[in-house]
Amino acid sequence: xxxxxxxxxxxxxxxxxxxxxxxxxxxxxxxxxxxxxxxxxxxxxxxxxxxxxxxxxxxxxxxxxxxxxxxxxxxxxxxxxxxxxxxxxxxxxxxxxxxxxxxxxxxxxxxxxxxxxxxxxxxxxxxxxxxxxxxxxxxxxxxxxxxxxxxxxxxxxxxxxxxxxxxxxxxxxxxxxxxxxxxxxxxxxxxxxxxxxxxxxxxxxxxxxxxxxxxxxxxxxxxxxxxxxxxxxxxxxxxxxxxxxxxxxxxxxxxxxxxxxxxxxxxxxxxxxxxxxxxxxxxxxxxxxxxxxxxxxxxxxxxxxxxxxxxxxxxxxxxxxxxxxxxxxxxxxxxxxxxxxxxxxxxxxxxxxxxxxxxxxxxxxxxxxxxxxxxxxxxxxxxx
Amino acid sequence: xxxxxxxxxxxxxxxxxxxxxxxxxxxxxxxxxxxxxxxxxxxxxxxxxxxxxxxxxxxxxxxxxxxxxxxxxxxxxxxxxxxxxxxxxxxxxxxxxxxxxxxxxxxxxxxxxxxxxxxxxxxxxxxxxxxxxxxxxxxxxxxxxxxxxxxxxxxxxxxxxxxxxxxxxxxxxxxxxxxxxxxxxxxxxxxxxxxxxxxxxxxxxxxxxxxxxx
Numbered sequence: 001x002x003x004x005x006x007x008x009x010x011x012x013x014x015x016x017x018x019x020x021x022x023x024x025x026x027x028x029x030x031x032x033x034x035x036x037x038x039x040x041x042x043x044x045x046x047x048x049x050x051x052x053x054x055x056x057x058x059x060x061x062x063x064x065x066x067x068x069x070x071x072x073x074x075x076x077x078x079x080x081x082x083x084x085x086x087x088x089x090x091x092x093x094x095x096x097x098x099x100x101x102x103x104x105x106x107x108x109x110x111x112x113x114x115x116x117x118x119x120x121x122x123x124x125x126x127x128x129x130x131x132x133x134x135x136x137x138x139x140x141x142x143x144x145x146x147x148x149x150x151x152x153x154x155x156x157x158x159x160x161x162x163x164x165x166x167x168x169x170x171x172x173x174x175x176x177x178x179x180x181x182x183x184x185x186x187x188x189x190x191x192x193x194x195x196x197x198x199x200x201x202x203x204x205x206x207x208x209x210x211x212x213x214x215x216x217x218x219x220x221x222x223x224x225x226x227x228x229x230x231x232x233x234x235x236x237x238x239x240x241x242x243x244x245x246x247x248x249x250x251x252x253x254x255x256x257x258x259x260x261x262x263x264x265x266x267x268x269x270x271x272x273x274x275x276x277x278x279x280x281x282x283x284x285x286x287x288x289x290x291x292x293x294x295x296x297x298x299x300x301x302x303x304x305x306x307x308x309x310x311x312x313x314x315x316x317x318x319x320x321x322x323x324x325x326x327x328x329x330x331x332x333x334x335x336x337x338x339x340x341x342x343x344x345x346x347x348x349x350x351x352x353x354x355x356x357x358x359x360x361x362x363x364x365x366x367x368x369x370x371x372x373x374x375x376x377x378x379x380x381x382x383x384x
Numbered sequence: 385x386x387x388x389x390x391x392x393x394x395x396x397x398x399x400x401x402x403x404x405x406x407x408x409x410x411x412x413x414x415x416x417x418x419x420x421x422x423x424x425x426x427x428x429x430x431x432x433x434x435x436x437x438x439x440x441x442x443x444x445x446x447x448x449x450x451x452x453x454x455x456x457x458x459x460x461x462x463x464x465x466x467x468x469x470x471x472x473x474x475x476x477x478x479x480x481x482x483x484x485x486x487x488x489x490x491x492x493x494x495x496x497x498x499x500x501x502x503x504x505x506x507x508x509x510x511x512x513x514x515x516x517x518x519x520x521x522x523x524x525x526x527x528x529x530x531x532x533x534x535x536x537x538x539x540x541x542x543x544x545x546x547x548x549x550x551x552x553x554x555x556x557x558x559x560x561x562x563x564x565x566x567x568x569x570x571x572x573x574x575x576x577x578x579x580x581x582x583x584x585x586x587x588x589x590x591x592x593x594x595x596x597x598x
């Protein structure tokens with residue numbers, strides 16, 4: 001995220017916030033052809049996604065350990081760096097140099113492919129996460145639909161690793177993960193659909209723009225409170241966070257599908273689950289909490305201070321406010337998820353499926369129909 | 385039809401109350417986050433064991449008369465008393481004494497019943513060993529005094545919760561001379577003595593009064 005900010009400051013001097021075109025202009029000014037400059041541009045957003053996702057995970061792991069400790073009146077990591085800030089890096093390094101074990105009776109191909117299939121869709125989903133009007137890797141038209149489609153690849157990887165481990169706990173964990181993902185995807189998609197209906201677009205940028213008319217009063221959470229709750233519950237279930245961590249319930253299944261994994265392959269699962277948590281929190285803040293929007297529209301503040309909103313310096317300022325707001329909202333939600341972890345007991349598998357199919361699914365359907373009715377009745381307030 | 389609506393109303397009520405319980409739980413965990421940690425950072429900080437702590441047993445070889453009471457009162461007859469009868473003096477001669485702390489449950493019966501007080505409980509509790517047989521202490525090992533938490537300069541001794549002043553929860557920043565809540569055992573004893581004396585006085589006074597009236 002820091003790199004993101006630096007690039008914004010570096011490239012927004014002349015042409016506002018379109019980083020790609022300003023980068024291309026810069027290289028073409030140096031005498032390179034547009035194809036070459038495009039190829040040179042391509043790795044930058046990729047690296048940016050990877051670094052920001054990784055830094056996000058490191059921060060989340062540290063927060064998780066510190067907040068967990070505080071909720072239990074402990075101190076938590078303290079010796080690695082000041083306040084234990086380097087603890088997640090130490091954990092990562094440890095996993096990096098550990099022996100990579102593949103059990104003899106395991107299917108080695110599927111065993112290695114599983115964690116990769118879990119991690120790649122999660123990282124790929126960062127494509128559609130906007131930190132500002134043009135601070136998005138790829139503003140694809142099907143944005144949020146792409147995320148839902150990608151997230152349904154994940155259970156295949158989980159099932160694969162659970163099956164390939166040749167271990168009963170792994171298999172049970174993998175089956176549970178698949179069942180959970182599939183049941184909670186439906187209410188999740190339905191609650192997203194209600195948002196999409198109100199914004200008339202699948203693109204995340206349009207969804208955020210549509211929410212930022214009059215500051216925090218126009219955020220979707222006020223128009224979709226039920227949808228917000230459903231989405232948050234389903235997102236927790238998709239991330240396998242407590243109270244829905246059945247696939248890796250340590251009291252019953254040792255570690256679920258991760259049981260046989262060690263070293264870097266385990267680290268991939270670990271990374272995947274935390275990137276997924278940050279991503280879900282990001283998407284909740286984008287869909288329901290106005291994304292990069294400041295509680296009071298920055299345009300109004302600029303007008304009040306007598307500044308031109310298109311001035312380069314103001315642009316840099318608004319972009320950094322946007323990034324800060326997105327991250328702030330995201331980490332507030334991550335905090336909520338961690339607090340929920342120490343508050344709620346784990347549900348049973350029948351309770352989990354009961355909640356998903358018999359409670360969330362009908363309610364999200366009713367919510368969708370209700371939104372459609374409201375849209376027909378009050379097209380002005382519900383995006384006609 | 386009305387029963388259908390009633391069902392829906394009941395179900396909604398249930399869902400709402402479930403949400404309320406969840407919020408109550410969240411409030412509890414959130415409240416705990418503001419409290420100070422109760423961590424004692426063990427190798428560097430240690431709690432001072434209480435006065436009646438039942439730790440590793442101390443044994444004085446010279447006081448022992450080899451009566452084997454400790455063996456008889458032990459739930460598993462654990463102490464091994466190795467003695468021989470000296471025919472000439474017609475007295476028991478103690479050769480060895482040992483207790484296996486890998487098996488001992490630290491109930492303190494032997495200490496309680498020892499007629500010569502040669503057994504006593506110490507405050508030593510760090511009995512970790514790589515081999516459980518090394519926990520079988522002979523009379524030499526049993527005779528060693530434990531290191532005290534309060535005299536070790538490398539350790540910060542902390543008072544247990546019951547030994548802190550009234551209302552104090554954190555032992556870290558309390559000065560040593562700050563007295564604990566309530567009376568010390570010696571003070572309680574003195575108080576009891578005083579009470580007994582005053583009771584005796586009042587009793588004798590009453591008797592005296594009775595005598596006078598007669």
